[in-house]
Amino acid sequence: MQKTKFNMEILDSCKLRELDAFIEAEDNPQGRIINILHEAQKLFSYLPQELQLYIARKINMPAAKINGIVSFYSFFSQEPSGKYTISVCMGTACFVKGADAVLQAFRRELQLEEDQKTSADGLFSLRDVRCIGACGLAPVVTINDRIFGHVKEADVKGIIEEYRELAKQEVAEVAQ
Numbered sequence: 098m099q100k101t102k103f104n105m106e107i108l109d110s111c112k113l114r115e116l117d118a119f120i121e122a123e124d125n126p127q128g129r130i131i132n133i134l135h136e137a138q139k140l141f142s143y144l145p146q147e148l149q150l151y152i153a154r155k156i157n158m159p160a161a162k163i164n165g166i167v168s169f170y171s172f173f174s175q176e177p178s179g180k181y182t183i184s185v186c187m188g189t190a191c192f193v194k195g196a197d198a199v200l201q202a203f204r205r206e207l208q209l210e211e212d213q214k215t216s217a218d219g220l221f222s223l224r225d226v227r228c229i230g231a232c233g234l235a236p237v238v239t240i241n242d243r244i245f246g247h248v249k250e251a252d253v254k255g256i257i258e259e260y261r262e263l264a265k266q267e268v269a270e271v272a273q
């Protein structure tokens with residue numbers, strides 16, 4: 098884990114109490130670290146470094162080891178999720194039909210730096226996933242619950258614009 102200034106106040110104390118109870122119910126918390134991290138992510142929706150450090154102290158495990166686990170498994174996230182989660186299928190059928198180019202097009206359109214998963218405006222999170230069982234539509238992208246089939250690189254800009262517009266409309270409706 099890099100040297101970082103931690104602000105433990107970002108952690109909600111009610112959620113921490115729930116997490117404490119979950120950890121205390123475990124006989125061997127170090128051996129059940131994956132479960133504990135799942136529970137922590139369920140409660141906080143992501144695993145900021147402050148939360149990893151909190152867990153490390155709580156179960157007496159090196160913070161670097163916990164960060165290694167969080168970084169290794171793609172189902173753990175160290176960034177808050179965007180309003181829209183874009184999942185690009187990288188299963189075989191999608192990959193051979195150009196899913197990687199589609200994924201890179203989303204990265205470019207959202208101006209994501211290497212390792213960055215959520216756009217700076219907080220609207221979009223991008224991830225790659227394994228086969229979602231819709232291979233006939235390859236390459237497949239999902240945004241939250243909606244499925245897009247036969248997606249081409251050239252479609253990416255329009256898809257993002259549609260969702261930016263949707264987000265704007267929602268903000269306008271709430272403001273009315």
Ligand code: FES
Nearest residue numbers: 186188191228231
């Ligand atoms: S490989 Fe993409 S849906 Fe199956």
